[in-house]
Amino acid sequence: MPIKADLDAIDWKILRELQDDGRMTNVELSRRVGISAPPCLRRVKRLEDEGIIQRYRALLNAPALGMDVVAFCLVGLNRQSEVDLKAFADRTRNWPIVRSAWMVSGESDFMLHCLAPDLGTFQGFVIEELTSSPNVDTVRTALTIRQVKDDGLVAI
Amino acid sequence: MPIKADLDAIDWKILRELQDDGRMTNVELSRRVGISAPPCLRRVKRLEDEGIIQRYRALLNAPALGMDVVAFCLVGLNRQSEVDLKAFADRTRNWPIVRSAWMVSGESDFMLHCLAPDLGTFQGFVIEELTSSPNVDTVRTALTIRQVKDDGLVAI
DNA sequence: CGTCATTGCGCAAGATTCTTGCGCAAACGC
DNA sequence: GCGTTTGCGCAAGAATCTTGCGCAATGACG
Numbered sequence: 087m088p089i090k091a092d093l094d095a096i097d098w099k100i101l102r103e104l105q106d107d108g109r110m111t112n113v114e115l116s117r118r119v120g121i122s123a124p125p126c127l128r129r130v131k132r133l134e135d136e137g138i139i140q141r142y143r144a145l146l147n148a149p150a151l152g153m154d155v156v157a158f159c160l161v162g163l164n165r166q167s168e169v170d171l172k173a174f175a176d177r178t179r180n181w182p183i184v185r186s187a188w189m190v191s192g193e194s195d196f197m198l199h200c201l202a203p204d205l206g207t208f209q210g211f212v213i214e215e216l217t218s219s220p221n222v223d224t225v226r227t228a229l230t231i232r233q234v235k236d237d238g239l240v241a242i
Numbered sequence: 243m244p245i246k247a248d249l250d251a252i253d254w255k256i257l258r259e260l261q262d263d264g265r266m267t268n269v270e271l272s273r274r275v276g277i278s279a280p281p282c283l284r285r286v287k288r289l290e291d292e293g294i295i296q297r298y299r300a301l302l303n304a305p306a307l308g309m310d311v312v313a314f315c316l317v318g319l320n321r322q323s324e325v326d327l328k329a330f331a332d333r334t335r336n337w338p339i340v341r342s343a344w345m346v347s348g349e350s351d352f353m354l355h356c357l358a359p360d361l362g363t364f365q366g367f368v369i370e371e372l373t374s375s376p377n378v379d380t381v382r383t384a385l386t387i388r389q390v391k392d393d394g395l396v397a398i
Numbered sequence: 399c400g401t402c403a404t405t406g407c408g409c410a411a412g413a414t415t416c417t418t419g420c421g422c423a424a425a426c427g428c
Numbered sequence: 429g430c431g432t433t434t435g436c437g438c439a440a441g442a443a444t445c446t447t448g449c450g451c452a453a454t455g456a457c458g
Contacts, residue, residue: 109265112416121435124436136306139300140302141301142263142264142299143262145297145298146257147295151257153395158346178390185391185393186389188387190384191387197314227348228350229347233344234331235340235341238299240304240309279444280446281407
């Protein structure tokens with residue numbers, strides 16, 4: 087996994103293009119990166135096989151689907167033993183409102199990216215699920231007003 | 243944009259599948275959702291045209307590409323007028339280390355999702371760029387240890 | 399209850415794309 | 429200088445995409 091891949095300029099172009107449009111046909115991709123289709127497809131497959139490209143995902147319009155509240159929760163635990171951390175990490179996976187979660191170091195122990203249909207649902211989640219969860223000490227929330235930047239993960 | 247779409251069960255299946263694998267062929271998708279390929283493709287195009295599906299993106303393995311530091315920054319400003327907020331939002335777009343950013347309400351004004359090759363680069367960014375940026379009051383950072391959940395945006 | 403418009407499916411066929419094997423040229427090591 | 433390796437492009441068969449069309453189910457309306 088932590089194999090620092092050696093990629094040439096064409097590989098980077100491919101990664102850039104597929105971050106911008108992951109459903110582009112291989113023919114179009116090959117045109118954009120300046121090689122013919124077969125070697126382009128082989129490069130993409132290599133990038134997938136080596137785990138450089140982890141997956142492809144459709145990004146949805148949450149408000150149009152009735153999800154109006156995007157928020158972040160910073161959660162601090164009372165105890166941070168490996169068992170405690172793992173227990174909370176497992177719990178996040180069973181909360182559908184939590185869409186992504188990271189274990190972090192700093193003032194808090196976990197960062198949760200949350201999505202809820204409305205404010206009441208989100209507040210209910212924070213109060214009845216999150217705050218009242220065992221070993222949870224502090225919960226700080228930040229409701230998003232709007233997203234101001236959304237680039238792919240990796241640039242260059 | 244805020245048109246609450248009316249989607250049937252097949253549409254939701256399509257959205258689930260394309261969040262899980264955005265590069266799936268239409269034939270495979272149609273098999274999974276239980277209809278033939280042409281109406282399936284028409285549904286996908288409709289979802290794209292209506293903006294329900296915003297885009298497709300390849301998700302990359304950041305560590306394998308030499309990006310070992312993922313962090314969040316909570317930024318508080320001194321003044322929060324619309325002009326000030328917009329000025330900072332514009333600035334985030336010119337920082338390659340900042341991959342995503344949200345304007346938030348709560349104790350801070352912006353949440354930044356950051357990616358850097360190493361800790362030194364990230365610290366340099368925080369000290370020399372972020373903290374020393376005009377109108378920036380407070381910066382709290384949370385270095386991620388590992389991601390413990392990563393689902394698509396919308397469930398159901 | 400009958401009729402008509404609407405909606406959305408599946409079939410079919412041509413266009414496009416995918417996928418594989420193969421030959422060839424450039425780069426490299428010995 | 430020679431052999432190996434690497435990676436490109438060509439070509440052809442397989443798979444997929446894309447479009448038009450016919451048909452059945454649904455619902456509105458007289």
